[in-house]
Amino acid sequence: MKRFSWSRFWGIAMKEFTQMRRDRLTFGMIVGIPVIQLILFGFAINSDPKHLPTALLSADNSQFARSIVSGLENSGYFHIVEHIAAQSEAEQLLAEGEVQFVVTIPENFSRKLLRGERPVLLLEADASDPAATSNALSALAVLSKTVLMRDLRGSLQQLAGAPDPIDIRIHRRYNPEGITQYNIVPGLTGVILTMTMILMTGLAMTRERERGTMESLLATPARPIEVMTGKIIPYIMVGLIQITIILLLARFLFEVPLLGNVFLLYGGVLLFIAANLMLGITFSTLARNQLQAMQMTFFFFLPSILLSGFMFPFRGMPRWAQAIGEALPLTHFLRMVRGILLKGNGLVEMLPHVWPIGLFMLAVLLLALKLYRETLD
Template sequence: MNWRRLWAIVIKELRQMRRDRVTLAMIMAIPVIQLVLFGYAINTNLRGLATGVADQADTAGSRALVMDMLATGVVAPVAKADTPQELMAMIRAGKVSIGIVVPPDFERRRIDGRAVAQVLVDGSDTTVQGAAAQLAQVPIDSARPDTRAPLTSTPVSGRISVVAFYNPQRSSAVNIVPGLIGVILTMTMVLFTAIAIVRERERGNMELLIATPLTRSELMVGKVLPYVAIGLVQTSVILALGIWLFEVPIRGSVLDVYLASSLLILANLTLGLLISTRAQSQFQAMQMMIFVFLPSILLSGFMFPFAGMPRVVQWIAEALPLTHFLRLIRGVMLRGAGLWEMWGDVLALAVFTVAMMALAILRFRKRLD
């Protein structure tokens, strides 16, 4: 081995990496992103879960009990309701994760030693179930409130019942499989179109496309449409295996499942096209795809609870298509909700798709330079 020639190759590779700004950015950015995400953004200790309260008793004692629950920091009130049915509708639509119900006969139940409150939990997320269990440990004063002379009493815990809906067995597959639809579609759809334009340049097909009367819009849309069918096939395979192997339920409409998947497919395809107009090679396109894929998995709520993240990180996660898709697919498959009940996430995916497609069309030029 000639050490001089070997050193020349090493210097050549270092200079090439220095000139490749995408590779240089990956070398510096990936450690920083992972450190920040895992050290700052990821938090498995849930706090501030969106909660609805139905205090049907509305007495001093019931209000004190609700305040004690809120003081734990696990829940944060975002809505009020008059009946448990209203709370269930909020949970089904994904507006709240937990509902606190205090019955009208709260004072009588407290005197008799019966359960004085009920916590309704969205069990489609197993981490929320575990956090809600802490509310059952809130102590309840067993003394009668209507006494002229104060009676000494010992706070009694365990008289708050926690009821988990949609996944009472706390099966992790029920929560993970719907999310895997989004993760797989994000990985494959972004990758397919991220290399679409670059591949045309590398194979020499761009000259042929330039000579055709195709407009930029027609070329971009034509690149996207075939992959929509591929994405729907992948969705069908995941659904079939999830039902067969893991007995994952589909409580909502199957049509809504495919409509939600189509929204994510289009969003990811247009994002991939935008990357493709910026990348100079297929390797660069795959590198840039990692910048999207890594935050999507970590911040969307697939691997770690969304509610446990800092507020600033949640705002960043709202810009990711996978975040909105997870809410839609889990709402439809696990809670039986309709897409119209979660119209905010549907609108977010539609706006993202239109914006990414517009940017990709504006950046694409039918020329080789």
């Protein structure tokens, strides 16, 4: 009797295969996860982002200035999207995250250059995500020499021979020391919330179904919206506890600055938590059992991490991947939280990231209400 029985072994294996085949969603996930996710992320992820949006504040319209601008663009890293006239505009664009860089060419740039006075070329970078800017900044160092080589000919040849004809000053804004934690820790906040919130509510409805309590619940006059919102409330509390722990750790363990308003931050977090919980409830109405709810959570979780700008620079991704990323709440949450923590952003700068999360939540809520069945049909 102690002998290993091939018949029993095979019996169990066959039973597992049969059950797996019956569970269509699981079967779909087995095929879907590798194919979709690999293709998606294989093409989307790029840790060397190029064509980063750059604003140009030029007070000098000389040939040299134009050469520098075209040199920047030719490097592939900088893409001039705005021509601005004042420093205040530069501040605004950086705070909102509209541009990654602001290049300032001061007055008398060419005159100073011709006199050999090494004029200043100012480059302000949004360094809240150090990975997004580092390659661009190192490309800049070699740029000045090569670009001006062509212009500095004849009597100007001697300038080209000088150690550095221009003085490039780089200001790493928001994170001058390029500390990765400043970027990662706020990002992790969103990732942790996404994971736990979706998973917990994802199981909420399927648990009722699996334990058979759904039938009693449906026999009562409870309305779908009451059930769903009622199920969400406790998890909102859970989320708020989590975020408080995370923020305390971020502040005192990782020493991430908190420049903006705490209440504003909690307001944004609350919205984000609600959006994720809503999604969890929607998964819950779709899934037939807890395992399926779990699989859906992971199916959503992976793109959230990889396409939101958490793991890899958002601007390094191709357009279509950015479009997917823009639809994810985590993307906007990251921008919002980094803005408040590192840039000290206020309500005005925050709003552009608030409404996409709100819209996402609304869409998911409508979907959940549509999917929620008041009968056992």
